[in-house]
Amino acid sequence: MAKRIIKSAGKAIGRKHRRAARPEEDKRDPSEDPVSSLILADAAIRAGTYIVRRTVEKGLLRGRYGSEAAREVLANKTLGQTVLSFGLAKLATRSLPGAVIVGGGAVAKTLYDRRKARRTKGEQAADEPLPPQLPDEQS
Incomplete structure (x- = not known):
């Protein structure tokens, strides 16, 4: 079985080398x-x-x-935001540790923003006056 695979692979490689190169006028380069x-x-x-x-x-x-x-x-x-996003994308795509660092930073930023929004929402609710109570509810 292995002999047969090696033989067929050798034939395919040989066929590839025997192919004629394209003539110059047949190439499809833009320049x-x-x-x-x-x-x-x-x-x-x-x-x-x-x-x-x-x-x-x-x-x-x-x-x-x-x-x-x-x-x-x-x-x-801004230009700074564009350069920062380009740099982070490069760091994340070049290595696994870079992807972990950038991904971890993105998760941390998201959690921070959510916590900040929740606190702001709670502070706004505390600042609002309470609705007036009816006389029979005052006990």
Whole structure:
């Protein structure tokens, strides 16, 4: 069985090496210079990811705050916020410890924001005057 697999793999490799290279006029590169082709491909990929990222960001914000507020938040994003999010994304995607650090930080920030919102809500409820009581309830 193993001999048969090795033999068929060898045949496939041999066929691949025997294939003729494409003639020069048959290539589908956008430019004749390979570096220019890579630059164009990189620009296309970055533009596509930019469009997808903005769409996802707007969709997430629109669900909670509405489309006008989502547009306003994205328009008021500073350069520092953009650089920070880029750096965090790079750190998270390059290594497992980086992903753990960034993910842990995101969870901690979410828990902090929720606790802060709950405290603020409780303080606002304490500041509101009590509703007037009826005479028969005063005992």
